[in-house]
Amino acid sequence: MAETARSARATGHGRVLAALALAQFICSFAGSNMNVMINDISEDLDTTVQGVQVAITVFLLVMAALMIPGGKLTDRYGRKRCFLTGLVIYAIGALLSAAAPGLGVLILGSSILEGIGTALLIPPVYILTTLLYPNVTSRARAFGVVMALGGIGAAAGPLIGGLITTAISWRAAFVFQALVIGVIVVLSRRIDDPLPPDPTRSFDTTGAVLSAVGLVLVVMGILAADNDIWLMTVLLAVGALVLWWFFRSVRAKEASGREPLLSLRLFDNRTSNLGLVTQSTQWLLLMGTSFTVAAYLQVVRGYDAVQTGVVFTAATLGLLATSLSAERLARRHPQRTLIMAGFAFAIAGVVVLIILVGSFATAWAFVPGLLLIGLGLGVMLTPSVNVVQSSFPEEQQGEISGLSRSVSNLGSSFGTAIAGTILVAGLTKGAYAAAMITLAVIGLGGLAAAALLPRESRPAKTRAFRIKTPRSTQ
Incomplete structure (x- = not known):
């Protein structure tokens, strides 16, 4: 009987984890798949590269700006309710984008509504993952799946979006998002909120x-x-x-x-603060590189959506290889070591991209650098999240999840805005190099923050989660 109960709980957790990971996937996909649609959207909606950049950046910005309030609302209305509400709003935005007659409606659907939906549904992903998995090693496995799907969504977004755009239309990519949301809603029926909502909680x-x-x-x-x-x-x-x-x-x-809205006491935790810096920098590198390389390939090299997406396969494979090994890496290495190694790989990848792309005209020149960036990001995405989430008790999970996702998405916004602004100011080889050098310098800042994280005296597998997990989640 006990074994049967454990098996049932494992199956239930597996379906819930699938829903949470798919939610992270589709939100990350939305942030990067438009990068390969720049020319198609510009021509269809009679706009410019800058117009598409604004749409991408506003989506990331809306997420960043509303993620903290979204995390706070989970305490008052419950994680499952906020998750499902966010999914519905997101789906409406995706369908509106698919039918957009102009840039304004596209921004309303893909940037505003999808951004609001994401801000509601993403904090529950991290809160539920933290509460359902009671120790660092099992949580590393769960976060490894979530972050792997998120990273793959961001890295493979250009390829998937490029294939859909070329085979059908850029509009079909938004229909694809709505269909994935439908699958998530079905899987979400199994979610059992570990903490009851508190309607008496105030909202700032x-x-x-x-x-x-x-x-x-x-x-x-x-x-x-x-x-x-x-x-x-x-x-x-x-x-x-x-x-x-x-x-x-x-x-x-x-x-x-x-x-x-946000307790300043959250910033009293030095480990969490450093973890937040590394999170922001990681997503800045990922999204900044994605936009810069995609825009350069399409506008300067003249690649179509599929060709651009194929080039990004190298980053996807690298990220998939390391992020799915998160549990094994967490057992063998301290989280600080993994984060530092990830930054070293990613920075090396940016440098390789600058050198090879400046020296060779072939598309293969992009592969080694993107592969290194993918490997590095896959190594460090999970431990950075784990460092932050595990630093706080369950009653603060709503706040820290909102802050954590806000900081990460703010990094994504800055990556697209900073690198994109430099690149779009002059779409030349020199502008490409300047944008990538800027990303490398920022990456060094992330590496410095990782080096300041406290050293762990033993592998993560020996340390139990510090919060008291509800009995129903064991």
Whole structure:
């Protein structure tokens, strides 16, 4: 009887994990698959490369801006309800994008609605994974599956999107997203929320607005860099001012005993802070490289969507090879070591991309660098998430999951905005090299943060999860 019960729980957890991993896959896919549709969307909707860049960046930005409020809402309304609501909103946005007559409607569907849906559904993915798997090793396996699907979605997005675009239309890629959402909804029926919702939990609306506006202004300022330096300066300054207002509001609420959107006590944990820096930098490297290489291949080299996607297969294979080994790597190596090794591989990959692409005209010149980047990202994505999530007890999982995903998506936004702005300012070989060099320098910052993580005296497999897991999840 006991064995049967354990088997049933394992099967149930497996289906739930499949739903969570697929959700991470489709959201990551949405952030990168449009990179290979730049020419097709530009011609069909009568817009420019900059217009498509804005659509991609706004999607990532909406996720980043709303992820913290989304994580907070899971405490009040429950993880399963927020997850399913996010899936429905996302599907509506995907179908609207598929029928978009112009860039404005495309941004509404793919950037705004899909971004809002993602901000609601992604925090539950990380909260449920953390709560359902009680120790670091089993959680490393679960996060390995989730992060593998997320990384594959980002890395294989160009190939899958390119195949669909060439075979049917770029619009069909959004229909594909809606179909995957339908599969996730079916699998999600098995989800049993480990923690009951608390309708009495307050929600800091003022903080949510201030944080979102501040982040939007900062990223829009970066996007304005190639057109108007003065506008960029104003947007960055106003964005910084709004974010300062947000943190002042949070401090005042905490001092008066009220619950803010984001507790500043989360930032008292040095290990988590460093983990957040590494997370942000990883996704900045992934999305920045994806946009830069995809735009360069299509606009400068004249590759079509499928050819561009095939080139990115190298990154997909590298990421798949290492991310699916997350459990085995966690048993054998400290998480700090894995994160540092990942950054070393990724930075080396960027350098190889710069050298080979500058020396050879063949598409094969992109393969070694992209393979190294994929290998590096697959090594470090899971341990970075594990470091952050495992640093807090269950009652703070909603907050830290929202913050963690917000920081990661903000990194993705910055990657597309920074590298894309440099590249789009002058679509030449020199601009490509400048964008990639910028990414490599930022990657060195991530490596430095990883080096500052505390050393682990023994492998992760010997350390139990520090929070008390509900009995129903054992």
